[in-house]
Structures are given as structure tokens and as C-alpha cells.
Amino acid sequence: MRKSRIFLLVILLLCISAGVYGAVKMQAEPKNEQADFAVVNELHQLITKESVYDVDSEKLVEGALRGMANAINDPYSTYYSEQEAALHKQTLASERIGIGLELSEVNGKFIVIAPIKASPAEKAGIRPLDELVQINEVRLEGKTMGEVRKLMSGKEGESVELVLYRPELEQHVKLAVKRERLKNETVHAEVIEVEKTKIGYVIVTMFAEKTAEEWKTALDKLMEQKVEGLIIDVRDNPGGYLHSVAQMMSMFEQKETIFAHMQNHDGVTEPLKTKVMEQFEPHAKWLRNIPVTILQNEGSASASEVFAGALQDWKRAVLVGVTSFGKGTVQQTWDLQNGGELKLSTNKWLTPSKRWIHEVGIEPDIEVTQHPLYRVETKILKGRYEVGEYSEEIAYSQRILSELGYTISRTDGFYDMDTAQEVASFRRKHDLAEGRYMDEVFFNELTKQLQTFKQSKVNDMQLQMAISFVLHQLE
Incomplete structure (x- = not known):
């Protein structure tokens, strides 16, 4: 019974501190509120007394607190446990270890708001509106935001494997992103x-x-x-x-x-x-x-x-x-009495x-x-491919070659003669071994050219428009 009272007290304090129930409403509808919390307390007692499973009271309290926050159906309203709160507070700290990814939770899905500028996440090609579906082979269905943050956390220099669904391509993207020490020089x-x-x-x-x-x-x-x-x-x-x-x-x-x-x-x-x-x-x-x-x-x-x-x-x-x-x-x-955060x-x-x-x-x-190349993620590609073969690696390379100005007739991953001729041209231009095949030497150079393209301000169409506008205003 003592645990039940504590459980009820925690929930009441949470609701008061979060502003869910104002003082005026409490006076206007005392019977309704008491009835509402009485049934919560009743449920807690039944579970602890009658359930065939051992469930400690602390876990039930955590579940109730999380459930109330989730019931708002707002992707930006979240309950964090004590451990999750500590991870959340690191987000805007002066320095932290991570990959630099800002997420929101929408209808149980974890959607990328944006990768932090110059972070490992941005360098890996993660984009706004990507859906994060898996971390290190752990599917995210049913996970909380705090649990997702915990899965992404780890030691500096270690890689975390992510699977994202990219709506614009209607396909999944798998990336390995290495954690770094992120300094918030903003x-x-x-x-x-x-x-x-x-x-x-x-x-x-x-x-x-x-x-x-x-x-x-x-x-x-x-x-x-x-x-x-x-x-x-x-x-x-x-x-x-x-x-x-x-x-x-x-x-x-x-x-x-x-x-x-x-x-x-x-x-x-x-x-x-x-x-x-x-x-x-x-x-x-x-x-x-x-x-x-x-x-x-x-x-x-x-x-x-x-x-x-x-x-x-x-x-x-x-x-x-x-x-x-x-x-x-x-x-x-708000910091809560149990060390958590709302x-x-x-x-x-x-x-x-x-x-x-x-x-x-x-x-x-x-x-x-x-420019479309700014939306292409950086991939580590391996293997060797020649005319007549088909693979995702070939499709990825065809897309980049096409955007770099090479004459590519198809980007579906089939290695046709047009692709072979342009691969040979790319290899000659960048002093690679002669041939019409794709290999890891080719892939490394292609990645290098992609990164060079993105880093050049000349290719940044939005920046170039802004410069043109400023110059026009100064005329």
C-alpha cells in the first residue's frame, strides 16, 4: 500500500509540475480528478498483487510517466528516465561524444530533423526527414527516444551502424558512422x-x-x-x-x-x-x-x-x-523527483x-x-564489377558519374557498355589503372570526387544565388 501511495504521489507531482492540471481546474473538478487517479492507483495495486510476472513498482512508475507523456501525441513532448535525461542534457553541452544527429519522434517513428553541421552524421550523408529504423542491428519499433539516444551513445572513435529509410528514394540506406568528440562551436x-x-x-x-x-x-x-x-x-x-x-x-x-x-x-x-x-x-x-x-x-x-x-x-x-x-x-x-526529466x-x-x-x-x-549531389550519402563500396553485372554499388556509381557530367544512359545498377566507356574515361582522367571495370580503387576516387564537389562553394547553388543577390543589392 505504501508503494501505491508513492506511485500516486509521483503522478500527481508530475502533472502539477508540467502544468497539465491548473489550480483553477483542480478546484472546479476535484471529484473527476480523484476518480481518474484512483483508477491509476487501482491498476498499480492489481498488477503488483496479482500479476504472474515480477514487476517492481519503480518500473510501473516509469511506465506510467512515459505513458502520460506519450498520450499527448506530440513528438516534442517526452519523458526521460534519469539515465536518458543525462544523455539529453548533453545535446547542447559545450562538448560531447556522438555522431551529431537531431531526431524527433512522430507516431512511433524516429525522424531526422537535421544532422549537425560538419558532424559525422552530415559527412555520412544523413539528411533531414530520413527515418532511423535500426541501430547496430537493433530495430527501433516500440523504443523510446531515450532508448534510441542510449543506443547511439558510445565511446569516441567507435562506429555505430545505422539503417535509415529515405522517403525520396523509397529505399533503405545502411551507413557506418564513427563517433567523434563534438565541440559546440556553433x-x-x-x-x-x-x-x-x-x-x-x-x-x-x-x-x-x-x-x-x-x-x-x-x-x-x-x-x-x-x-x-x-x-x-x-x-x-x-x-x-x-x-x-x-x-x-x-x-x-x-x-x-x-x-x-x-x-x-x-x-x-x-x-x-x-x-x-x-x-x-x-x-x-x-x-x-x-x-x-x-x-x-x-x-x-x-x-x-x-x-x-x-x-x-x-x-x-x-x-x-x-x-x-x-x-x-x-x-x-522540468527535473522530476525520481531524477528523470519531462x-x-x-x-x-x-x-x-x-x-x-x-x-x-x-x-x-x-x-x-x-544540386542533387548534395543529397547523395557517402558510402564505403567494395568489390569488382564489369559489363553485364548488376548491383546497388553500380547504381550508386552510375548516379554520381551522371551528376558529375559523364554520359550515363541508365542508373538502375545494370553495367551496360555506356557505363563501361564512362568508367574507362573516369579512370583515365584520374590516373587510375586502365580498364572498364569498377573496383575499390575506382570507388575510393569516386568518393573523393564526390566530397570535393560538395566542399566547393562554386557548386553550392543556394550560396551562389545568395551571393548574386547581395551583389545585385550593392549595385
Whole structure:
């Protein structure tokens, strides 16, 4: 009976702390709530007393807590056990071991929001909207987000094998991704000089604890170098802390200006405004007088959408790329008495013009689809193949050769004479042994050429459009 009381107390505390039941409602409907929790307590007693299986009370409590969070049917509201909470808190830490993958849970499926920029996950070719279905031969059906995080965690330098379903290809992709030490240096800035014009190019990979500080440092350096335009890249930025966005927006506007609205479960809307801070006035003055362009894609989510949406509504920046992910809710986190953690969607956020972009995304002002090779994952290919054979390795190679400009008539994996001739041409061009066959030497060079293509800013069609737009504005 004592365990039953503890069980009921934990559930009551959870609901109170999460705001599921307000104080007013508790007074208005005390009998209903007591009846609801009485049946929960009754179920707990029956299981512990009558079940043929040994189930300790702690596991039942964990199951009840997780079940309540899941019952909300919100992919961003999650209960974490004590161990899972520790893994979750590492996400925005200054340094951690991992592959750099941001996930959401949708109807029991684990969907990639975005890989972190320059992370092992991005280098391996994992893309937004990929569905993670298997980790190290463990299927993920019925798993919790915490269990998935635990499966992905491990020692630095070790590989984790992932199977993902890629909707655009309607097929599964198997990848081996090596864990690395990930430093959350979230802002990277450089100067791109085109036609004797200096343009600042700033990549914001996520909105972590120190992102606003890094952003200010980047702006200081670009101002010193007298750049004439600014491109801000939030592609594959999965979001992060809203307070970091607030500080960055205050460097754009030194008036109390609305950059977003928060709407709670009662529909009450509260404006979020920039803060007047004397040290940001030079940045605001500079940013008012240069053209600003934002790069976004389908992996730009949450806080990065708050950032882009505000600048779009303010007409202070032009958005280039494709429609963003579409995450229009804000989560708050509570530490629970059992060492666990509840992350709960407590607000909708709206742009300054009160657009709610949830599951819709923010449309770009200038739509530019990225080159197809940017969506090709890097694979480790083995074996030897010649004319008349058929394999996935051949299909993969045909697709890359075709996009690199070779004359390939088919990409279905059948090794025909056209493929053989272009393979021979590729081998000659890159000083490989003569022949019309694919082997591991060929595959290694093909991978190298794929990576070189992706790393070249010239091939980045969205970036090139942003540069062209800035130059046009400066004419």
C-alpha cells in the first residue's frame, strides 16, 4: 500500500509540475480528478498483487510517466528516465561524444530533423526527414527516444551502424558512422570576395548556450574587415535555445521590437521583444546598412525558424533556399523527483506578423533547390564489377558519374557498355589503372570526387544565388 501511495504521489507531482492540471481546474473538478487517479492507483495495486510476472513498482512508475507523456501525441513532448535525461542534457553541452544527429519522434517513428553541421552524421550523408529504423542491428519499433539516444551513445572513435529509410528514394540506406568528440562551436565566419566585393558568410549550426557570444565575435571581425553584405547560413540548423535567438535579434534591432509571439495553452499571446543594450548599437547600425540574406533548407527548424521568420517579417533579410522544417512549438523542461526529466511543449510560437509555421515551414523569398549531389550519402563500396553485372554499388556509381557530367544512359545498377566507356574515361582522367571495370580503387576516387564537389562553394547553388543577390543589392 505504501508503494501505491508513492506511485500516486509521483503522478500527481508530475502533472502539477508540467502544468497539465491548473489550480483553477483542480478546484472546479476535484471529484473527476480523484476518480481518474484512483483508477491509476487501482491498476498499480492489481498488477503488483496479482500479476504472474515480477514487476517492481519503480518500473510501473516509469511506465506510467512515459505513458502520460506519450498520450499527448506530440513528438516534442517526452519523458526521460534519469539515465536518458543525462544523455539529453548533453545535446547542447559545450562538448560531447556522438555522431551529431537531431531526431524527433512522430507516431512511433524516429525522424531526422537535421544532422549537425560538419558532424559525422552530415559527412555520412544523413539528411533531414530520413527515418532511423535500426541501430547496430537493433530495430527501433516500440523504443523510446531515450532508448534510441542510449543506443547511439558510445565511446569516441567507435562506429555505430545505422539503417535509415529515405522517403525520396523509397529505399533503405545502411551507413557506418564513427563517433567523434563534438565541440559546440556553433558560429563559423569567413569573408567571400567576389568582383572585388567583400561579403561576410556566417554559418550558425545551432542555437546553443554560447551562440550569441560567438555571433557577436563573428560580427566584430566582419565589421573590422569592412564587408559590404552578409549571408547567414542556417541550413540544417535544428534549433536550440530561444534566449540565444533573442540576444542575436537584439543585435539587429536596438528598439523594443517584437521578434516573435508566445501563445500558451489558453490562447493567451505574449510578444517577445528585442532589448536595448548599448553594446549592441554598433552592430545594429551596421546591420541596418548592409544587405542581409539567409540560407535555409528543410533541415532548418525551431529556433532557426524563429530567427529567419523574424528577419523575413521585418523585411530585413531575404530568404534563399527551400521551405524550412516547420516546428512551431516551444518546449520547457522540468527535473522530476525520481531524477528523470519531462520536456513538454508549453507554447506555440508565432512570427512577428503572427504566422504559425508548424508543420508548414517558412517559405523562402527566392526558391533554389540544391544540386542533387548534395543529397547523395557517402558510402564505403567494395568489390569488382564489369559489363553485364548488376548491383546497388553500380547504381550508386552510375548516379554520381551522371551528376558529375559523364554520359550515363541508365542508373538502375545494370553495367551496360555506356557505363563501361564512362568508367574507362573516369579512370583515365584520374590516373587510375586502365580498364572498364569498377573496383575499390575506382570507388575510393569516386568518393573523393564526390566530397570535393560538395566542399566547393562554386557548386553550392543556394550560396551562389545568395551571393548574386547581395551583389545585385550593392549595385
